[in-house]
Amino acid sequence: RAKQQGRNIFHVFDSRFDRELQAREEQRRRFQRAITDNELRLHYQPQVDMLDGRVIGLEALVRWQHPERGLLPPGAFLPLIEGSSLDDRLGEWVLEAALQQLEAWGQEGVNLPINVNISPSHLLSEDFVERLTLMLSRHPEVPVTRLKLEILESTALSDLPAALETMRRCQELGIDFAIDDFGTGYSSLTHMRQLPVDLIKIDQSFVRDMLDDPGDLAIVESVIFMANRFKRPMLAEGVETIEHARRLLALGCTQAQGYGIAKPMPSNDLPAWLSEWSERHDWTALAMQVMP
Numbered sequence: 072r073a074k075q076q077g078r079n080i081f082h083v084f085d086s087r088f089d090r091e092l093q094a095r096e097e098q099r100r101r102f103q104r105a106i107t108d109n110e111l112r113l114h115y116q117p118q119v120d121m122l123d124g125r126v127i128g129l130e131a132l133v134r135w136q137h138p139e140r141g142l143l144p145p146g147a148f149l150p151l152i153e154g155s156s157l158d159d160r161l162g163e164w165v166l167e168a169a170l171q172q173l174e175a176w177g178q179e180g181v182n183l184p185i186n187v188n189i190s191p192s193h194l195l196s197e198d199f200v201e202r203l204t205l206m207l208s209r210h211p212e213v214p215v216t217r218l219k220l221e222i223l224e225s226t227a228l229s230d231l232p233a234a235l236e237t238m239r240r241c242q243e244l245g246i247d248f249a250i251d252d253f254g255t256g257y258s259s260l261t262h263m264r265q266l267p268v269d270l271i272k273i274d275q276s277f278v279r280d281m282l283d284d285p286g287d288l289a290i291v292e293s294v295i296f297m298a299n300r301f302k303r304p305m306l307a308e309g310v311e312t313i314e315h316a317r318r319l320l321a322l323g324c325t326q327a328q329g330y331g332i333a334k335p336m337p338s339n340d341l342p343a344w345l346s347e348w349s350e351r352h353d354w355t356a357l358a359m360q361v362m363p
């Protein structure tokens with residue numbers, strides 16, 4: 072009887088497992104169709120220098136405009152495709168869309184760089200640099216330095232020699248790297264020294280709560296201290312209020328990104344935001360209030 076029962080349990084388990092696999096496959100096919108049917112969008116979140124209020128760049132953040140479910144954030148679909156071939160396909164779509172946007176903005180006289188998030192498997196894929204070079208060559212009017220790449224610490228961690236080689240070759244093309252979500256991985260100290268990155272982005276979770284949580288504040292302070300020691304520029308994510316901004320400036324971090332400055336927006340909303348921003352004197356005059 073026990074044996075019989077055991078077999079049944081396996082049976083139930085097997086078919087549930089099958090169903091889950093099938094559902095996943097179906098979802099992936101649906102996402103693949105989202106790419107070909109042009110349902111993906113890029114939203115852009117400004118990055119500013121708090122010393123003078125200058126806008127220094129924009130981070131491209133992908134969204135899925137789903138016909139039934141509405142606008143989906145990356146958290147709703149990235150886990151589904153992580154590690155599959157769709158991951159590279161999404162990455163290529165995002166790079167191409169960012170280059171097209173840079174081209175369009177160039178014609179309108181908006182000359183801000185775009186930061187694109189690159190997934191670990193995409194960066195470490197065999198022909199990443201070749202394909203990127205090809206894409207860049209299709210947009211000769213876009214200065215290469217206007218494209219910047221954001222990678223996670225864990226990306227480099229999974230295959231350091233390969234990551235370093237790819238980064239070196241991209242930098243030869245003129246492309247800067249930012250290390251994203253800094254502080255959430257481990258052995259951050261070593262990476263700060265080893266990785267040829269041009270910007271360190273302090274993870275939003277620490278910044279967001281730093282005004283109330285002494286532990287988070289300690290991490291933010293330590294990252295700022297280390298980045299200054301290693302002479303690396305840094306940017307704080309998750310700057311939700313002007314109080315965050317004041318505190319960060321006092322600690323020695325001048326670049327910021329967060330809801331307090333702007334939420335990610337469609338490219339069409341950018342011109343209006345840019346002119347609004349230049350009128351926000353509370354933010355643009357921050358440095359004079361904080362610095363002696």
Ligand code: C2E
Nearest residue numbers: 132133144145165188189190309310311328329330331335
């Ligand atoms: P990330 O690269 O660290 O991007 C910052 C995330 O923080 C964005 O979430 C942004 O909307 C959110 N954020 C910005 N400021 C604030 C703030 O002040 N408060 C709070 N609470 N949140 C803030 P989003 O757009 O949902 O993206 C989540 C993550 O998905 C990104 O984190 C990035 O790792 C990934 N992602 C987004 N777009 C792409 C993409 O095109 N390719 C890849 N591979 N990953 C992407």
Ligand code: MG
Nearest residue numbers: 130188221251
């Ligand atoms: Mg990012």
Ligand code: MG
Nearest residue numbers: 251252274308
């Ligand atoms: Mg981040």
Ligand code: MG
Nearest residue numbers: 251252274275
């Ligand atoms: Mg993140």
